[in-house]
Amino acid sequence: MKITLAAFTKQGGKLCQNLQQKLNTQGYDAKGYSKYQIDGAGALEDSLDEFTRNAFGVSDAIVFIGAAGIAVRAIAPFISSKDCDPAVLVIDERGRYVIPILSGHIGGANELAKIIAKILDAQAVITTATDINEKFAVDSWAVNAGCHIMNIDMVKKVSAAILNGEQVGVHSDYPVEGSLPDNVIISDSTKVGICISDSFKPIFSETLHLMPRQYALGIGCRKNTRYAELLNFVNFILDINGISPHEIEAIASIDLKIGESAIRSLSMDWRVPFHTYSANELAQIPGDFSKSDFVKEITGVDNVCERAAVKANNGRLVVPKCSWDGITAALSKKDWRCRF
Known part of the structure; x- marks a missing residue:
C-alpha cells in the first residue's frame, strides 16, 4: 500500500517523519511531506491543491496531520466515487486521534486507522454505521474476499437492510464456507440480496452483484x-x-x-x-x-x-x-x- 502523509506544523512534521518510518518498517510504502523542514521528510512545496491532486493520482491512502477542515477542503475537488477514491485519514498533530474521512471500507481507511492508532498508541475514531454497530459490512468483505463490486450504489441498500434487522440473501455460484454473518442467509427469496457470480443475475428485487477476481x-x-x-x-x-x-x-x-x-x-x-x-x-x-x-x-x-x-x-x-x-x-x- 502506497501511503502519502502531509503535515502542516512543526509538531505535525515530527509526527509525520516518525509515522513514515514506522509504517515503512511494517512493509508499507510511506512517504511523508512537511510544510516545515524536518529531517527524513520531504518538503511540502506545492500548493495544497496541487499536492492533493498528485496524491490522489498515485496513492492508495493519504494521511493529513493537522485540522480535519484542512483535509476536507483539500480533497473535496478530487472526490470521485467510493470504489476508486483513495483512503483518506486525519491525525491531530499530537497524534491522539486517527480519523478516517473517506473510503473507510473499500479503500481500507478504517483498517488503516486502526493500524496507525496502534503504532501511535492513539485512538481510532470510526464513524461508519456498520462498524460502530458491529454489523456485516459487505463492501469491506468484498474487497477482502477479492471481489469486484459491479454496482456500487447497491452497497447502501444491503447495509441499510442489515442495520434495520432485515434478512439479506446470498446467491453464490461458488462454494460457500464459514459462518454467515447475522441477518445474512443463503436464499434467493429476500427483497435485498447479494449475487456472487461471473455474470450479472438479477436474482433479487435489489441485487448487489459481486464478481470474484479469479x-x-x-x-x-x-x-x-x-x-x-x-x-x-x-x-x-x-x-x-x-x-x-x-x-x-x-x-x-x-x-x-x-x-x-x-x-x-x-x-x-x-x-x-x-x-x-x-x-x-x-x-x-x-x-x-x-x-x-x-x-x-x-x-x-x-x-x-x-x-x-x-x-x-x-x-x-x-x-x-x-x-x-x-x-x-x-x-x-x-x-x-x-x-x-
Missing part, C-alpha cells in the same frame, strides 16, 4: 510497446475467452519488465497490482509450459507470460500463451471460494 494475467512484450496496442490485444484475449477485466486480480511479468510503461499503465487503469519475478523464480514454477529458445536467450527463462500468470495467483493455466506483434499473454485461474 484470474491472473501474465504478460510479455517487446520494449516500449505502445499502451493502445497492449490494451487492445489483452481485451481481445479476454473477450474471446469470455472473461471480464473485472475478474483480473493481478498482472504479472518478469522483473526485466518492471519499468515497462504499457504494462504499468494497464495495472493503474485496471487498479490491480503488477507483480514481477526473476527468471529463476519463474523457472521454478512447476507445470507444462510452452517453451521458446529465443525468450530464454533474452530473459533467462523459456516462458514468461504463462509462468508469471501461474506464479501470481497460484492457479492453473487456463489460457495458454497467445501472441501478437511482440506481445504475449496468458491467464491463470485460481480456485475461488465464498468464505465468510
